[in-house]
Amino acid sequence: MRFYSTNRPDFTVSAEEALFHSMPQDKGLYMPTPLPRLPIEFFERIAGQSLADIGFEVSKALFGDEISVADLETITHQAFTFDTPVIELESGKVGVLELFHGPSLAFKDVGARYMASLMSYFSRQSEQEIHILVATSGDTGGAVAMGFHNVPGVRVSVLYPSGRVSDLQEKQLTTLGGNIQAFEVDGSFDDCQAIVKQAFIDPELNKNLSLSSANSINIFRLIPQGFYYVRAYGQVRHYGKPIVFSTPSGNFGNLSAGVMVQQMGLPITHFVASTNANHIVPTYLQTGSYIPKPSIATISNAMDVGNPSNFVRLSHLYGDDYDNLVQNISGYFYDDDQTRLGMQAIYNQYGYVACPHTAIGIMGIQDYLSECKQDAVGIALATAHPSKFKPLVEEVLGKPVEVPERLSVLSTRTKSSICIPADYEAFRESLLQTVSY
Numbered sequence: 001m002r003f004y005s006t007n008r009p010d011f012t013v014s015a016e017e018a019l020f021h022s023m024p025q026d027k028g029l030y031m032p033t034p035l036p037r038l039p040i041e042f043f044e045r046i047a048g049q050s051l052a053d054i055g056f057e058v059s060k061a062l063f064g065d066e067i068s069v070a071d072l073e074t075i076t077h078q079a080f081t082f083d084t085p086v087i088e089l090e091s092g093k094v095g096v097l098e099l100f101h102g103p104s105l106a107f108k109d110v111g112a113r114y115m116a117s118l119m120s121y122f123s124r125q126s127e128q129e130i131h132i133l134v135a136t137s138g139d140t141g142g143a144v145a146m147g148f149h150n151v152p153g154v155r156v157s158v159l160y161p162s163g164r165v166s167d168l169q170e171k172q173l174t175t176l177g178g179n180i181q182a183f184e185v186d187g188s189f190d191d192c193q194a195i196v197k198q199a200f201i202d203p204e205l206n207k208n209l210s211l212s213s214a215n216s217i218n219i220f221r222l223i224p225q226g227f228y229y230v231r232a233y234g235q236v237r238h239y240g241k242p243i244v245f246s247t248p249s250g251n252f253g254n255l256s257a258g259v260m261v262q263q264m265g266l267p268i269t270h271f272v273a274s275t276n277a278n279h280i281v282p283t284y285l286q287t288g289s290y291i292p293k294p295s296i297a298t299i300s301n302a303m304d305v306g307n308p309s310n311f312v313r314l315s316h317l318y319g320d321d322y323d324n325l326v327q328n329i330s331g332y333f334y335d336d337d338q339t340r341l342g343m344q345a346i347y348n349q350y351g352y353v354a355c356p357h358t359a360i361g362i363m364g365i366q367d368y369l370s371e372c373k374q375d376a377v378g379i380a381l382a383t384a385h386p387s388k389f390k391p392l393v394e395e396v397l398g399k400p401v402e403v404p405e406r407l408s409v410l411s412t413r414t415k416s417s418i419c420i421p422a423d424y425e426a427f428r429e430s431l432l433q434t435v436s437y
Ligand SMILES: N[C@@H](CCOP(=O)(O)O)C(=O)O
Pocket: 135, 136, 137, 138, 139, 140, 141, 214, 215, 216, 217, 250, 251, 253, 254, 302, 303, 309
């Protein structure tokens, strides 16, 4: 398995290089090549398999020539200590794939923990400290902070947009201490992402620090996100119907991971890209024009992205062929009022408490299935536990939301962050002050 840059397809690197030097210097993103095809028998026998078992099988197909089978088994079983169950809202028709049973209560735990496991494997012999830079609009930061907290030889800097993440998400980023440093940026997620991307191509900084990404910039954060689509398929294939996934989308890594695993042979019939008022990609799907815009703050903050980093990957997966892409992906978007109404309707109809992102995913699948009149199993990805947005969910549903202990313990801890303007030089200076080399 090699990895090419989307800006220079003839330039390829090894898995280890793509993992640690996550962004090519030509400012592209790495893509795996060739994508192996999984045998149909694999999909026929996965019904009872856990996320860890599936992750192991798919990892073997991807990296079996570079990492031993025994090591891959350790890597995957160390990463996936929780399940991703499908909860059926309407039997054989609509379900949610709950991805929030990991440590940070969000889907990002899957990618962050697999990446952390893989990094420990590759850096076993190395003395050099790895410095992870991560930009977050809410969920990635918490998952990465928890995934790497107190991991020897790793330091993490998390950049987040001030005032634009939920209180509990902010606590996850700012209260761990130790090797985790939060930078509170006076700007948007897009500003945070642009700053970290600039850092990865800053020659001076890279001479002194071994910088790596734990955003979906890093292909190894994104690949494991394909495993839970396979796990979901294993749970609903007995219906013998076409399967459509609705993926709440911000930076479009989650959807790209689904398309990758579909191209490896997973029988997915269609995707729905569901998002909020930041509807850059749904608009592209309608018009063919991709026009990034400054992001708008919404109640589904983790999807507040105005220039989704993975649009280029998505496009590459379809050979940059718009007609090909729109046949496989439909786009739906909802503003905050529609999201609130959707959260209420989902609770009234199914008794299911959904976070605003998950509600958008469920609305997307409901609207797609009713418009296409398709007899399919529709699965919406449930990206975060509703308690991460406790005040909002309680206000919208008018009922108390229980907070799991691993999250509630954070509420009394004291926040610690470094406030910076949305400016690369300011970040660089501040970063260098926090590290001694
Ligand atoms: N929605 C994300 C934004 C970053 O996306 P990533 O997949 O590139 O890490 C978040 O919650 O932080």
